[in-house]
Structures are given as C-alpha cells and as structure tokens.
Amino acid sequence: MFVTVSSVLGALILSPISIFYFILFPVTDISPYLQSDFILGLLYLVLFPSWLAYLFWNKGIVEIGATRGEIYTHLIPLSGGLFSIVFLNVEINWFHIVSAFLIIIGVVLCSKK
Numbered sequence: 001m002f003v004t005v006s007s008v009l010g011a012l013i014l015s016p017i018s019i020f021y022f023i024l025f026p027v028t029d030i031s032p033y034l035q036s037d038f039i040l041g042l043l044y045l046v047l048f049p050s051w052l053a054y055l056f057w058n059k060g061i062v063e064i065g066a067t068r069g070e071i072y073t074h075l076i077p078l079s080g081g082l083f084s085i086v087f088l089n090v091e092i093n094w095f096h097i098v099s100a101f102l103i104i105i106g107v108v109l110c111s112k113k
Contacts, residue, residue, distance in 0.1 A: 071110045078103045
C-alpha cells in the first residue's frame, strides 16, 4: 500500500513539471520511442530493476525482519559502484575504496549483536 501511495503522490507532484517541460521542449518525432530496442529496454526496466526488486525486497524483509533488512540497504551504493566499474568501465579512485571500506565496516558493526 505504501508503494502505491508514494507512486501516486510522486506522479501527481511530477506531472506539472513534466507538462511544463513538454511545453518548453515539444517532442516532434516519436519514432525513436517506437523502435523495438527502446520498447524492450523499457520493458526490462519495468520488470527487473523495478517490479522484481520490490517483490524480492519485500519477501526478504518478511523473512529476516525490517531491522536486519535495513542493514543491507547500505550495500546499495556499493553494488551500484561495483556494477559501474564492471559494466561502464568507471575508473577506480581512492574515494571508491574508502567508501567501500566504510560501508563494509558499517554493515559489519550493525550486524553484530
């Protein structure tokens, strides 16, 4: 229910901004949005990172509880950084290593009883 309410509120809040944007920058050619690779990419984004992620996250929270589940929320930036290094060829800098170290230390400390 919370996800539904927050999604509807987000849509209501962002709709005027979207309308204003499309008034300023009208779309004259929709053909790029009708290509199969765009539609498949959009379907992928709807199904896997969005819908399935919420489904698995909620199932995991039911299994291990909200308190223990919140600890793993801190791993989201770490996994995003690792995926950007692997798939986008982002160069590793010192702040990546320091951030990863701090995240792991935080998760370990929160996991201890």
